[in-house]
Each structure stands twice: as structure tokens, then as C-alpha cells.
Amino acid sequence: MIELTEQPIDVGRVIQRVCRPTAGAVVVFLGVVREDGQTAKTAALEYECYRQMAEAELEKLQSEAASRWPGVSCAIVHRLGRVPAGETTVAIAVSAAHRDDAYSANRWLIDQLKVRVPIWKQEHLTDGTSRWLSQPPEGESR
Amino acid sequence: MIELTEQPIDVGRVIQRVCRPTAGAVVVFLGVVREDGQTAKTAALEYECYRQMAEAELEKLQSEAASRWPGVSCAIVHRLGRVPAGETTVAIAVSAAHRDDAYSANRWLIDQLKVRVPIWKQEHLTDGTSRWLSQPPEGESR
Amino acid sequence: MNVRLRLFAVMRTTLGRSHVELELPDGATVAQLRSKLAEDYPALSPLLPTCLFAINGNYARDEQTIPSDSEVACIPPVSGG
Amino acid sequence: MNVRLRLFAVMRTTLGRSHVELELPDGATVAQLRSKLAEDYPALSPLLPTCLFAINGNYARDEQTIPSDSEVACIPPVSGG
Numbered sequence: 341m342i343e344l345t346e347q348p349i350d351v352g353r354v355i356q357r358v359c360r361p362t363a364g365a366v367v368v369f370l371g372v373v374r375e376d377g378q379t380a381k382t383a384a385l386e387y388e389c390y391r392q393m394a395e396a397e398l399e400k401l402q403s404e405a406a407s408r409w410p411g412v413s414c415a416i417v418h419r420l421g422r423v424p425a426g427e428t429t430v431a432i433a434v435s436a437a438h439r440d441d442a443y444s445a446n447r448w449l450i451d452q453l454k455v456r457v458p459i460w461k462q463e464h465l466t467d468g469t470s471r472w473l474s475q476p477p478e479g480e481s482r
Numbered sequence: 483m484i485e486l487t488e489q490p491i492d493v494g495r496v497i498q499r500v501c502r503p504t505a506g507a508v509v510v511f512l513g514v515v516r517e518d519g520q521t522a523k524t525a526a527l528e529y530e531c532y533r534q535m536a537e538a539e540l541e542k543l544q545s546e547a548a549s550r551w552p553g554v555s556c557a558i559v560h561r562l563g564r565v566p567a568g569e570t571t572v573a574i575a576v577s578a579a580h581r582d583d584a585y586s587a588n589r590w591l592i593d594q595l596k597v598r599v600p601i602w603k604q605e606h607l608t609d610g611t612s613r614w615l616s617q618p619p620e621g622e623s624r
Numbered sequence: 625m626n627v628r629l630r631l632f633a634v635m636r637t638t639l640g641r642s643h644v645e646l647e648l649p650d651g652a653t654v655a656q657l658r659s660k661l662a663e664d665y666p667a668l669s670p671l672l673p674t675c676l677f678a679i680n681g682n683y684a685r686d687e688q689t690i691p692s693d694s695e696v697a698c699i700p701p702v703s704g705g
Numbered sequence: 706m707n708v709r710l711r712l713f714a715v716m717r718t719t720l721g722r723s724h725v726e727l728e729l730p731d732g733a734t735v736a737q738l739r740s741k742l743a744e745d746y747p748a749l750s751p752l753l754p755t756c757l758f759a760i761n762g763n764y765a766r767d768e769q770t771i772p773s774d775s776e777v778a779c780i781p782p783v784s785g786g
Contacts, residue, residue, distance in 0.1 A: 352494055361517040361568065367588075368510040371786050374579065375503040387785070390713055390778055393762040394785075418785060426503065430786050437516065439592065446509075447585055450786060458759070458778075459785030460714035472715040474755075474782035513705050529704070532632055532697055535681040536704075560704060572705050592705060600678070600697075601704030602633035614634040616674075616701035 341415035342398040344389060344459075349417050354431045357415040363435035367442040369450050371430040373423050380467035385429060386422045390458040394418075397457045401449055405434070409441040414449060418459060429461075483557035484540040486531060486601075491559050496573045499557040505577035509584040511592050513572040515565050522609035527571060528564045532600040536560075539599045543591055547576070551587040554578045558591065560601060571603075625650050627657065627690060630697040635675070638667055648690070654679075655686040657696065675700050706731050708738065708771060711778040716756070719748055729771070735760075736767040738777065756781050 341357040355368060375381050398416050405414055414434045423429050432449050436442040453459075464470045483499040497510060517523050540558050547556055556576045565571050574591050578584040595601075606612050627646045636642050646660050654677045662669040676699040677684050679691070683699070690696060708727045717723050727741050735758045743750040757780040758765050760772070764780070771777060 351497065355493065355512070359514070359568065363514055364516040366510075366512040366514060368508075368512070369581065369584075370497070370508040370510070371581075372501070372505055372508060372577075374506040376579075388714060388717075389785070390711065390759070390780070393759055393778065396762050426501065435514075437518075439511065439513075439589075442511075443585065443589055447581075450581065454786040455783065457785050458713065458780050458783055460781065461784045462714070462718075472718070472781075473784045530633060530636075531704070532630065532678070532681075532699070535678055535697065538681050596705040597702065599704050600632065600699050600702055602700065603703045604633070604637075614637070614700075615703045 341417070342395060342402060343417040344391060344394060344420055345417060346419070346421045349419055349428045349431050351428065351431055354415050354417050354433045358413040358433045358435035360413055360435055362411065362437055363413070364437050365439035365442040366433060366435045367439070367446040368434075369430075369432045369446050370428050371450075372428055373425045375425045380465040380469070382425055382463055383466045384422050384424045384464045386462045386464060387418070387420045387429065388460050388462075389418075389420060393458050398453070401452050401456070404452075405445045405449055408448070409436065409445045412436045412441055412445045414445065416449065416453070418453075418457075420459075422464075483559070484537060484544060485559040486533060486536060486562055487559060488561070488563045491561055491570045491573050493570065493573055496557050496559050496575045500555040500575045500577035502555055502577055504553065504579055505555070506579050507581035507584040508575060508577045509581070509588040510576075511572075511574045511588050512570050513592075514570055515567045517567045522607040522611070524567055524605055525608045526564050526566045526606045527615075528604045528606060529560070529562045529571065530602050530604075531560075531562060535600050540595070543594050543598070546594075547587045547591055550590070551578065551583040554583055554587045556587065556591060558595070560595075560599075562601075564606075625652070625690075625692045627652075627696050629657070629661065630695070632697070633700050634671060635668060635698050635700050638671065639665060650692065651689050653686065654684050654688050654690065657690060658686065661698070671700060706733070706773045708733075708777050710738070710742065711776070713778070714781050715752060716749060716779050716781050719752065720746060731773065732770050734767065735765050735769050735771065738771060739767070742779070752781060
């Protein structure tokens with residue numbers, strides 16, 4: 341399951357999509373809009389994407405994860421448009437027989453998403469200003 | 483939030499408990515009853531615990547996680563009694579400013595839970611037999 | 625002293641009881657408790673090497689002494705999660 | 706050939722347009738497209754060193770040639786998640 345949506349993300353539904361009789365472990369990652377801009381507080385993030393390419397890259401991530409960790413199932417839903425502080429921007433659910441694979445594949449998917457998938461966010465601050473964000477240096481990343 | 487419950491686990495509620503304005507990342511682990519016993523299929527797992535001590539050990543895990551990864555919040559809910567195949571046995575949610583801490587603390591919590599917290603499971607197979615499980619060797623673990 | 629030992633999981637079902645009473649010298653250690661348990665309940669003996677013990681809800685080492693009136697529990701290998 | 710280049714995010718808002726048309730020699734490479742874009746739209750020039758380009762939805766290297774009638778996009782540093 342790959343989805344780019346303007347609607348709030350239903351995390352329960354994302355988890356449901358990776359349920360399998362063989363799954364003993366599910367790991368879920370949620371990105372959430374934090375309230376801490378550098379100067380003023382963050383009011384919202386606004387996401388735009390190059391839709392066909394973003395969908396294709398997400399499909400590639402899903403297949404690559406399935407080859408690297410045989411037996412895992414994954415679901416990735418990314419929010420688009422304006423996302424207010426406190427709401428979920430991305431949900432990645434991975435199920436596997438054992439937890440090692442579920443954690444590893446989940447972490448790999450969000451790391452790859454953040455460097456490969458053509459999605460961009462603009463930060464809107466409570467003081468009315470806005471700026472485009474690019475990925476912060478390693479270790480600073482959300 | 484620490485909870486030992488005979489009722490099905492409401493994952494949305496567990497996630498809700500770690501939401502903070504400073505949280506940019508939430509990682510959730512779910513343990514699920516797999517259908518693959520060694521000979522027959524698993525019909526259910528049945529959990530028992532030494533309740534006062536299990537609660538105390540879970541509280542310790544929560545405090546230790548908060549010292550090792552300052553700023554993380556965590557919630558741990560473990561199911562007790564008979565849990566049918568496909569249902570969730572344990573849910574651990576961890577929120578943090580950044581994803582590194584959320585993944586690390588989450589993984590640490592489930593690993594510690596599985597070796598320290600006095601909870602035991604008995605596997606009931608579809609052929610009517612039962613056996614007590616202990617933790618499988620490293621690498622085999624769910 | 626008389627110690628009331630709580631049993632769980634495989635220890636409980638092996639004996640069909642959720643606790644046993646053991647008569648130990650005052651100031652006995654966990655190691656002495658372990659030996660006495662094996663002696664009084666031979667059915668538990670093969671399971672004991674992998675068991676831990678807890679005193680008042682905290683894991684206790686073999687050399688630790690058992691205060692009178694404490695809650696003592698036998699903890700077979702845990703399998704939560 | 707005429708190339709219609711899609712712009713996103715900071716590139717789009719800097720220029721106030723979601724695409725530009727560029728006139729390039731047939732068989733031009735991504736590197737040539739990059740130079741031409743900087744030349745025609747100096748406002749984008751400081752942003753270009755960190756941009757990638759995609760041809761028909763796949764990331765393309767600088768030496769790759771651009772087939773005519775392909776969909777070409779400028780991809781500034783992504784920030785999804």
C-alpha cells in the first residue's frame with residue numbers, strides 16, 4: 341500500500357494493511373509536525389510532491405524492502421498539503437515474522453524516503469513567515 | 483503509561499499517550515500472535531504475570547528509557563490471558579524529537595521487556611496441545 | 625522461618641499449585657531456598673537451574689538472605705512480548 | 706528541441722511558475738539543460754548546484770541525453786517525511 345493523500349492519516353488503517361497470519365511483529369513510524377521552529381513556533385508544514393515520480397519511487401522502495409527483507413510487508417502513506425502542528429505527516433508500517441526485520445526495514449524505508457522521494461515541505465511559522473526545508477545534516481534528522 | 487490488561491489493546495490510544503508538542507517522531511512496536519507453531523498451528527497464546535513485580539519492572543524500564551534518551555515519552559501495554567492468533571500481545575509507543583531516539587528507545591524497551599519482566603506465555607496449538615514458551619535464542623526472537 | 629513461595633507458569637502447572645510453604649533456617653539465603661525447593665519438590669528440580677528468585681518484587685542473587693515476612697517468588701525464564 | 710521543464714518547491718516559488726520552456730540542441734544532455742536553465746533564469750542559478758533532474762520520472766545523471774518529448778523535471782533537495 342502506497343498512498344499520497346490530502347486527508348488526515350488513519351494510522352489504524354495503515355497498520356491493518358500489513359497484518360498477515362505469518363506476522364509476529366509490526367513496527368510503525370509516524371512523522372509528526374513539531375512545534376519548534378527556529379525563531380517562531382511552527383504553525384504548519386505544507387507538503388508538495390511530483391506525484392507520478394513520488395508514487396513510482398515509493399513503489400520502488402516497497403519492492404526493494406521486500407527483496408532485502410524477504411517476508412516483510414509494508415505500507416507507506418504520506419500526507420500532502422497543509423498539515424497543522426501535532427498531526428501526522430507520514431506513516432510507515434512494516435510487518436515481519438520477527439522484530440529484527442520489522443525494525444530494520446522500517447528504519448531503512450523512512451531514511452530512503454527522506455533522500456529519494458520527490459516530496460518537499462515548506463514550514464509556516466506562527467509569525468507569518470515561511471521557508472522551504474531541505475533535509476538537515478545527519479544526526480539532526482527527524 | 484504502563485498497563486497490563488485482559489482486554490484487546492487499543493493501539494490508537496497507546497499512541498495518543500505519547501503525543502507531545504515537542505515530538506517529531508513516534509515509533510510503535512506491536513507483538514502479534516503468529517499462526518506458526520512448530521507442529522500444529524497456534525490457536526492462541528495465554529499470558530500470565532506476577533502482576534506487582536511486572537508493573538514495577540515496566541515502570542523501571544520507562545524511567546531507565548527516559549534517562550538514557552532524554553526527552554522521549556513511552557507507553558507500554560501488555561495483554562494478559564488468552565490472546566487469539568492475529569491479535570496484539572504488546573504495544574510499545576515511543577515519541578521523541580528525532581527518529582534516532584524513538585527507534586533506539588523502542589527497540590531497547592521490547593528487548594528488555596522480553597528478558598526482565600515477569601510475564602509468561604503458554605502456546606495453545608490447534609491440535610489441542612499446549613506448552614510453556616521461553617525466549618528463543620538471539621536472532622530467533624520475535 | 626516459614627517461607628511462602630509464589631510459583632508461576634511452568635512451575636505452577638508442574639506442581640498444580642500457585643504457592644508452596646518451605647521451612648528454612650532464619651537468615652537463609654536464596655541458594656538455600658533453591659536447594660530446599662528441589663528437595664521438597666523433586667518434580668521442580670530439573671526446572672530450577674534456569675529459574676531466578678525475587679524478594680519483595682526485586683530479583684535477588686543466590687547469596688542474598690531472605691528477610692522474614694518477605695514475599696518470595698520463583699521466576700522461571702520469562703517469555704513476555 | 707524544445708524542453709518543457711517542470712519546477713517544484715523552492716524552484717517554483719522563486720520563479721512563480723510551475724514550468725519553463727527551454728530551447729536546447731537535439732540530443733542535449735542534462736548538463737546542457739542545467740547550464741541553459743541558469744543562463745535563461747539567473748534567479749535559479751544559486752539553487753542549481755544542489756538540484757537533481759529527472760527524465761520521465763527517473764533520476765538522470767548529468768551526462769545523460771534528453772530524448773525529445775520526454776517529461777523533464779528539476780528536483781531540488783527533497784524534504785519529505
